[in-house]
Amino acid sequence: MKYEFPVTKTTAPKTKPDAKGLRFGTVFTDHMFVMDYNEKDGWNNGRIVPYGPITLDPAAVVLHYGQEMFEGLKAYKTAAGRVQLFRPDMNAKRTNNTNDRLCIPKVDEELFVDAIKALVKIDQDWIPEGEGTALYIRPFIFGDEAFLGVRKSATYKFMIILSPVGPYFENGLAPTKMYVEDVYVRAVKGGTGEAKCGGNYGGSLKAQEIAHEKGFEQILWLDAYEQKYIEEIGAANAFFVIGDEIVTSALNGSILPGITRNSIIALCKKKGYKISERKISIDELENAYHAGQLKEMFASGTAAIVSPVGELLYKGEDMVINDNKIGPVAQEMYDTIYGIQTGKMDDFMGWTVPVE
Amino acid sequence: MKYEFPVTKTTAPKTKPDAKGLRFGTVFTDHMFVMDYNEKDGWNNGRIVPYGPITLDPAAVVLHYGQEMFEGLKAYKTAAGRVQLFRPDMNAKRTNNTNDRLCIPKVDEELFVDAIKALVKIDQDWIPEGEGTALYIRPFIFGDEAFLGVRKSATYKFMIILSPVGPYFENGLAPTKMYVEDVYVRAVKGGTGEAKCGGNYGGSLKAQEIAHEKGFEQILWLDAYEQKYIEEIGAANAFFVIGDEIVTSALNGSILPGITRNSIIALCKKKGYKISERKISIDELENAYHAGQLKEMFASGTAAIVSPVGELLYKGEDMVINDNKIGPVAQEMYDTIYGIQTGKMDDFMGWTVPVE
Ligand SMILES: Cc1ncc(COP(=O)(O)O)c(C=O)c1O
Numbered sequence: 192m193k194y195e196f197p198v199t200k201t202t203a204p205k206t207k208p209d210a211k212g213l214r215f216g217t218v219f220t221d222h223m224f225v226m227d228y229n230e231k232d233g234w235n236n237g238r239i240v241p242y243g244p245i246t247l248d249p250a251a252v253v254l255h256y257g258q259e260m261f262e263g264l265k266a267y268k269t270a271a272g273r274v275q276l277f278r279p280d281m282n283a284k285r286t287n288n289t290n291d292r293l294c295i296p297k298v299d300e301e302l303f304v305d306a307i308k309a310l311v312k313i314d315q316d317w318i319p320e321g322e323g324t325a326l327y328i329r330p331f332i333f334g335d336e337a338f339l340g341v342r343k344s345a346t347y348k349f350m351i352i353l354s355p356v357g358p359y360f361e362n363g364l365a366p367t368k369m370y371v372e373d374v375y376v377r378a379v380k381g382g383t384g385e386a387k388c389g390g391n392y393g394g395s396l397k398a399q400e401i402a403h404e405k406g407f408e409q410i411l412w413l414d415a416y417e418q419k420y421i422e423e424i425g426a427a428n429a430f431f432v433i434g435d436e437i438v439t440s441a442l443n444g445s446i447l448p449g450i451t452r453n454s455i456i457a458l459c460k461k462k463g464y465k466i467s468e469r470k471i472s473i474d475e476l477e478n479a480y481h482a483g484q485l486k487e488m489f490a491s492g493t494a495a496i497v498s499p500v501g502e503l504l505y506k507g508e509d510m511v512i513n514d515n516k517i518g519p520v521a522q523e524m525y526d527t528i529y530g531i532q533t534g535k536m537d538d539f540m541g542w543t544v545p546v547e
Numbered sequence: 548m549k550y551e552f553p554v555t556k557t558t559a560p561k562t563k564p565d566a567k568g569l570r571f572g573t574v575f576t577d578h579m580f581v582m583d584y585n586e587k588d589g590w591n592n593g594r595i596v597p598y599g600p601i602t603l604d605p606a607a608v609v610l611h612y613g614q615e616m617f618e619g620l621k622a623y624k625t626a627a628g629r630v631q632l633f634r635p636d637m638n639a640k641r642t643n644n645t646n647d648r649l650c651i652p653k654v655d656e657e658l659f660v661d662a663i664k665a666l667v668k669i670d671q672d673w674i675p676e677g678e679g680t681a682l683y684i685r686p687f688i689f690g691d692e693a694f695l696g697v698r699k700s701a702t703y704k705f706m707i708i709l710s711p712v713g714p715y716f717e718n719g720l721a722p723t724k725m726y727v728e729d730v731y732v733r734a735v736k737g738g739t740g741e742a743k744c745g746g747n748y749g750g751s752l753k754a755q756e757i758a759h760e761k762g763f764e765q766i767l768w769l770d771a772y773e774q775k776y777i778e779e780i781g782a783a784n785a786f787f788v789i790g791d792e793i794v795t796s797a798l799n800g801s802i803l804p805g806i807t808r809n810s811i812i813a814l815c816k817k818k819g820y821k822i823s824e825r826k827i828s829i830d831e832l833e834n835a836y837h838a839g840q841l842k843e844m845f846a847s848g849t850a851a852i853v854s855p856v857g858e859l860l861y862k863g864e865d866m867v868i869n870d871n872k873i874g875p876v877a878q879e880m881y882d883t884i885y886g887i888q889t890g891k892m893d894d895f896m897g898w899t900v901p902v903e
Pocket residue numbers: 263423425426427428447448449450451452491492493494
């Protein structure tokens with residue numbers, strides 16, 4: 192490690208939760224990473240301290256103008272006891288892309304990864320064991336200067352917190368019911384859809400809430416121009432198996448470039464599958480469905496890795512995909528990525544990074 | 548007042564700044580309003596306390612997912628010593644429209660106004676005197692539940708802070724130079740453009756920064772579909788005088804419904820001017836300019852009331868509007884609204900609300 196950080200250990204360690212029944216993102220570990228930014232010193236004073244409340248001026252930029260970003264990745268412990276991260280360099284790169292879009296000062300990518308390693312190392316006993324569990328890592332940055340007016344903050348905090356998590360969806364890999372959203376949109380080219388910033392998520396709650404009220408677990412986002420082309424599934428990327436082609440929406444400026452998406456594409460290429468990044472319309476899906484060619488549909492993201500879609504409601508028609516069962520491509524992608532992450536499978540892609 | 552709130556007075560009053568040289572939104576008064584929300588009690592425990600830092604869990608929703616909104620209005624003291632607000636009921640209504648879009652629980656509109664009145668009353672000695680000054684009022688609400696995952700917060704804080712302000716633009720009513728933004732967009736129909744939520748502002752910083760680097764004070768936002776129709780000017784609404792027609796972009800789902808915009812439209816109607824809310828393209832502007840018909844262009848918003856645009860750069864052409872001077876319509880609108888707000892002019896529209 193190039194960077195090291197002073198550590199203040201907690202004097203009141205918390206009780207670790209039972210791995211069974213763990214929900215997502217509700218329990219936090221004993222420590223957190225904090226780093227400050229000001230215009231004179233740049234990023235400075237990186238430190239690990241006991242997990243605890245932070246203090247903000249009520250005029251802090253983050254509370255008013257949403258100058259904030261976050262990342263998400265996971266740490267696992269292999270059977271051999273090795274603690275490892277999955278492609279943290281990709282999160283570091285995406286952080287700086289987001290920062291650029293939000294006028295947040297860039298973070299040294301090696302420092303970003305070293306800070307994660309240092310924190311995970313200290314709280315490694317919090318990594319839960321059991322199928323579908325992991326230690327979720329949440330780096331985030333926000334502007335905390337106290338002033339009102341639309342301009343970028345002069346000061347920032349970069350923090351990392353950790354949460355032992357169970358499966359993102361209560362039913363694990365069970366296929367979900369999905370609603371095609373045709374009123375609200377998530378993002379548009381020229382906006383912030385490519386960036387992992389708070390505003391994208393606050394703005395997506397309404398459509399999600401309406402879908403939940405109607406009995407659907409997920410939403411399929413369409414493009415903002417014609418509400419015709421598929422963008423994403425909830426806060427995850429979208430994959431389809433149509434005949435023998437695996438398809439995901441091409442990155443177009445409004446889609447978040449998922450690291451799981453990137454990994455699935457790379458795996459498919461490696462395995463010689465026919466994989467396309469292209470525009471795909473909801474009409475094409477419907478036609479493929481009627482022709483018996485829509486074999487699979489699934490979401491990809493760090494939280495669940497892969498989440499199959501079993502039912503898709505569009506224009507009053509309920510399309511049932513692969514008999515409401517997880518399909519072979521989704522299953523293989525899940526098994527391979529989760530296998531590599533947990534050390535159950537050889538890391539033939541060179542994706543894991545040890546925490547030493 | 549229907550609602551009353553317990554008050555804890557500061558024991559360490561701050562020194563009030565000199566009205567001269569006041570900048571926008573950097574100095575805050577002695578007190579603030581705070582109210583809590585949880586699912587069991589709804590909004591509760593509204594209180595006025597000394598202005599000071601707040602404490603948040605690092606996993607608080609507002610720091611990650613941008614579930615946050617704000618409002619802005621001003622209080623003035625008339626020569627007769629009456630403290631008054633300008634159309635606070637409009638801010639209360641817009642708050643609830645924003646809240647609905649962001650899945651934030653609605654606030655009783657009378658409570659919203661009463662809370663403002665109660666706070667302004669306590670800190671009324673902070674209302675600065677002098678041309679272009681006012682006490683800026685910033686109500687804001689954010690989700691503060693501690694969890695990670697995309698769903699709405701179960702708890703919220705509604706706060707109001709006050710800031711004595713000078714003119715928003717350093718040069719007061721001097722015309723600004725404007726850049727037509729053709730890469731980034733502010734909002735799109737189905738998104739959050741109509742709502743006053745943090746994400747819209749964080750996402751707009753980049754374009755603003757680029758414009759500033761190029762030597763422009765403001766940006767003209769175009770629509771997300773074709774980058775052809777005019778949406779807004781920075782964080783303000785756009786007005787044009789073309790021949791004898793006063794034009795502002797029609798509310799289309801992506802434009803913030805400004806209260807100053809609404810007031811200008813009402814004033815123009817009252818005075819019998821030809822005022823249109825309609826689509827207006829950048830090409831129409833350019834043609835009007837070449838035909839000598841683009842008489843005025845100005846931004847409208849609470850911060851500056853009216854801000855004339857003196858130069859507009861589009862496709863390499865520098866259009867100089869009204870000889871880079873404020874035009875008669877902008878001047879009349881400023882004089883009338885500022886006159887009503889400060890009590891220098893009779894409130895013939897019934898817009899002011901006393902703080903008693
Ligand atoms: C909007 C959105 N799309 C897609 C993804 C998937 O990205 P990743 O695979 O990097 O987790 C995420 C993050 O989880 C997301 O928030």
